[in-house]
Amino acid sequence: MPVSKDRLAEIDAISDGEIDTSDISELDEQFFATAKLVLLPGTSREAVKRAYGLARRGG
DSSP states (O other), rough: OOOOOOHHEEEEEEEESSSSOOSSOOOOOOHHHOOOOOOOTTHHHHHHHHHOOOOOOOO
16 A cells, blocks of 8 residues: 555654554564575665665775
8 A cells, every 4th residue: 555745754753752662572682593684676785784884985
């Protein structure tokens, strides 16, 4: 279902503190021990590294 630009703006205006995450369990070491990164087609590992500030700098 498409989301309108107005609704996206409303969602964007919600602060992190206003989001109720009480029904989401904490991720533990077991989760991260078996987690795998899945990239969408056309997404490079370098793009992910740049997005998270992990790309090598200067050559």
